[in-house]
Amino acid sequence: xxxxxxxxxxxxxxxxxxxxLRCSPRSGDLSVYWxxxxxxxxxxxxxHYYNGEERAKGNILERFSAQQFPDLHSELxxxxxxxxxxxxxxxxSSVDQSNYGYTFGSGTRLTVx
Amino acid sequence: KNQVEQSPQSxxxxxxxxxxxQCNYTVSPFSNLRWYKQDxxxxxxxxxxxxxxxxxxxxxxxxxxxxxxTKQSSLHITASQLSDSASYICVVTSSGGSYIPTFGRxxxxxxxx
Numbered sequence: 490x491x492x493x494x495x496x497x498x499x500x501x502x503x504x505x506x507x508x509x510l511r512c513s514p515r516s517g518d519l520s521v522y523w524x525x526x527x528x529x530x531x532x533x534x535x536x537h538y539y540n541g542e543e544r545a546k547g548n549i550l551e552r553f554s555a556q557q558f559p560d561l562h563s564e565l566x567x568x569x570x571x572x573x574x575x576x577x578x579x580x581x582s583s584v585d586q587s588n589y590g591y592t593f594g595s596g597t598r599l600t601v602x
Numbered sequence: 603k604n605q606v607e608q609s610p611q612s613x614x615x616x617x618x619x620x621x622x623x624q625c626n627y628t629v630s631p632f633s634n635l636r637w638y639k640q641d642x643x644x645x646x647x648x649x650x651x652x653x654x655x656x657x658x659x660x661x662x663x664x665x666x667x668x669x670x671x672t673k674q675s676s677l678h679i680t681a682s683q684l685s686d687s688a689s690y691i692c693v694v695t696s697s698g699g700s701y702i703p704t705f706g707r708x709x710x711x712x713x714x715x
Contacts (some may be wrong), residue, residue, distance in 0.1 A: 577643070
């Protein structure tokens with residue numbers, strides 16, 4: 490157990506729908522990072538939050554949004570889902586903004602049908 | 603454009619043998635380089651992390667090297683075990699304001715008995 494908790498582990502939904510993925514960072518970590526890993530693709534950085542504020546954006550679609558709450562958990566919202574959004578979504582957390590020692594969660598597998 | 607290239611794409615070795623995985627990067631400015639092991643469907647697990655001033659780092663049977671001048675890194679696995687079968691991902695983080703990681707596509711290693 491890495492200490493980073495992601496829920497749900499699996500999610501199946503239809504095209505056009507909206508889903509929310511949740512991430513609870515390790516105790517004491519202030520940063521949360523979201524990543525997408527499609528089949529046979531490398532990990533793609535989506536977005537980074539530190540202590541509730543957005544710090545960096547990567548290849549995140551406009552249909553996707555995220556936020557980090559005062560208790561430091563984070564949610565990734567995916568809307569108007571397309572078949573190509575099917576992927577593993579990972580979050581990682583670290584104590585500071587440098588991601589020097591960040592730890593990944595076990596991921597949420599999203600299947601869009 | 604920041605890029606991380608890994609080679610080989612895949613590798614098959616016999617149990618007990620050694621192997622070396624390569625990572626070349628063009629990320630600038632450089633903050634740190636990490637090697638991760640990712641089992642299928644699981645979150646990546648950190649093996650080593652190196653900053654600019656470090657040129658070697660070991661973690662058990664895993665030894666990573668870094669040549670910041672040529673922007674190359676290698677991961678050497680000694681006395682491979684069946685459990686080493688996984689994808690090995692090289693991640694380079696830039697330090698220009700926000701710490702954005704760039705991921706390689708990974709090397710898929712299969713260890714046969």
